[in-house]
Amino acid sequence: MLSKFQNHVASRFSFLENKKLFLAVSGGLDSMVLLHLLKQLPYEIAVLHCNFQLRGLESFSDQNFIQEYCDTNKTPVFITQFDTEAFAKDYKLSTQVAARELRYSWFYELLETENFDYILTAHHADDNLETFIINLARGTGLDGLIGIPEENDKIIRPLLPFSREEILKYAQENNIQWREDSSNASNKYLRNKIRHDLVPILKEINPNFLNAFQKTQSFLQEAQVMVEDASIMIYQQVAKEMEDDIHFDLIQLKKLPNYKSYLYQWLNEFGFVAWNDIYDLVDGQSGKQVFAAEFRLLKNRNTLILSPILEEDENEEYIINETDTDVNFPLKLRLCQVDDITIDSNKAIFVAVEKIRFPLILRKWNEGDLFYPFGMQGKSKKVSKLFKDEKLSLLEKEKTWILCSDNQIVWVVGIRQDERFKIENTTTKILKIELQ
The missing domain is CATH 3.50.40.10 (Phenylalanyl-trna Synthetase, Chain B, domain 3)
Known part of the structure; x- marks a missing residue:
């Protein structure tokens, strides 16, 4: 696996050479294997560990395990603790969403303060499959089906081509120690239900199911590239970028046989979720609006106007x-x-x-x-x-x-x-x- 991993990183992430890399390590199997692999390659790395204080003494045992490993192996380590449940309650978030927001906010803060270049996480092929099924079950478009991106801004996921089975085998062959998260055994979370109940059935039906899934995702990713190319071409015909706003010509837009798909492609990145309201806006009354957290879409005669929501004091x-x-x-x-x-x-x-x-x-x-x-x-x-x-x-x-x-x-x-x-x-x- 080491040779396969080295070749994959060299071909897919050659830009990581001579860069300073953070590695997010929970103490579990996947992240400890990624840490072991990277320590055998010529990269400057440091470990990041978040204690979310969600599993009592077990959370602090994970923290101590990471600290002792890094001390023994002379690896720089940054550790922080979060009161995740209080944060989730204050901001009305699920525990999982709260943990993700806390984790990535801290990661990006350290990139700035410590002058590092990238953050590597240990997501692998089985994680990708589980995410695909979750998105499919909830209803999604192409974006939700193409899976976890290998590269997303400063986040790099070099283990995505590798299965959980490969990772476990490598850990056993190299006597790698890791911590078992007791919450992974519970079916309280949807991901765990899929991992324990659904995926084994799929692999029983087709022992090569994971490979077949990866091929399917590759085809979907190619289709996504085609969609993006077409979207850019049509955007240039329909949209006019002003100083702060984007104006969409509804007369030209409605000539398209599938204009709703183009609207979704153009507006998705601005945080809109009320898609039926947006589609109704095309034929709606002038002056009607649809809002996202930071943007709004306004119908003005034969134009849709996308603009940022500005916080201004009317009495200023x-x-x-x-x-x-x-x-x-x-x-x-x-x-x-x-x-x-x-x-x-x-x-x-x-x-x-x-x-x-x-x-x-x-x-x-x-x-x-x-x-x-x-x-x-x-x-x-x-x-x-x-x-x-x-x-x-x-x-x-x-x-x-x-x-x-x-x-x-x-x-x-x-x-x-x-x-x-x-x-x-x-x-x-x-x-x-x-x-x-």
């Missing part, structure tokens, strides 16, 4: 003093006195200096805001009505800023100036305010 105001010539936040504005007017777009306004009072205030618009649109001979209009006339989407409305002088609107920024501050024949000083 920014002051512009008389001496300010450049404003860089939350918008980029330039203020300067000029001799004449050259209006060529809504990106700039010209106001009579004697009509404004500093400091100017830049704020978001509020429901009920009223102003006097330039060119309407003193007729007032609600800002909300202006938005409707301009056919602004909800996102565009939320991003609109109002420039005020002494509680009076000077400019609905980038859209319309207020009549009350326009240049007269008697104006002596002209201030140009330009949106950069």
Whole structure:
């Protein structure tokens, strides 16, 4: 197995050469075998061990076992303890999910603080099979069927081609000691039920079932690559990336015979889970939205707009003093006195200096805001009505800023100036305010 492992790592993970590697070690069979294999190869490694304090004295016996092994074999080791049950309760997570979040958060923190490059875990072929069955039982797409990735960001899984049987045989031949996790014998967890009850039946039906499964996953992975390639090609035809948002052309999208699959492929990485709601949004009413934790999808006429959810204080105001010539936040504005007017777009306004009072205030618009649109001979209009006339989407409305002088609107920024501050024949000083 050592030779097979060495060849696999050299061909599949050649980039690990001369890198500093963390190895996640629980003390169980799989991780102790991976540790034994790596110590025979020319890699700089250190051990990571998490004590989740879920099995009483057994958890601390595992910790002591790892510590003694690393001391004896002169291997650097980092050990931490978690109150996993308290964390799971506080954040309303299952124990397994809580342990995973704690573990990987700590792993990535150590990558930064200790200046290591990658983290290796001991997932193997049987783990992959169990994950496949779990995902299949719950209902999943291609992503759930292609299995545990060999490489995921900084996480590397070099044992995935190897079966539990191979790993056990290697451990016995090399007199490797390991700790048995008593929870693995219980059918309390779904994974254990699959491992103890279902997988043995599958292997009884076909002794080469694991090899057949790995071939199937290889085919699925190839199919996934084709799907991703097609997805990129269609994305370029349908999607337009703006500064912060992505706009999907619904007219073009609905020409596709299987547009729902493309939407799933494009939006899955943004954390959306309410797929039926998203599919209904395509033919839904303009203004409807679907939310993920950090993103939202908005229907705006013949467009779906994907945008991040921004946490902003609606009452937040920014002051512009008389001496300010450049404003860089939350918008980029330039203020300067000029001799004449050259209006060529809504990106700039010209106001009579004697009509404004500093400091100017830049704020978001509020429901009920009223102003006097330039060119309407003193007729007032609600800002909300202006938005409707301009056919602004909800996102565009939320991003609109109002420039005020002494509680009076000077400019609905980038859209319309207020009549009350326009240049007269008697104006002596002209201030140009330009949106950069």
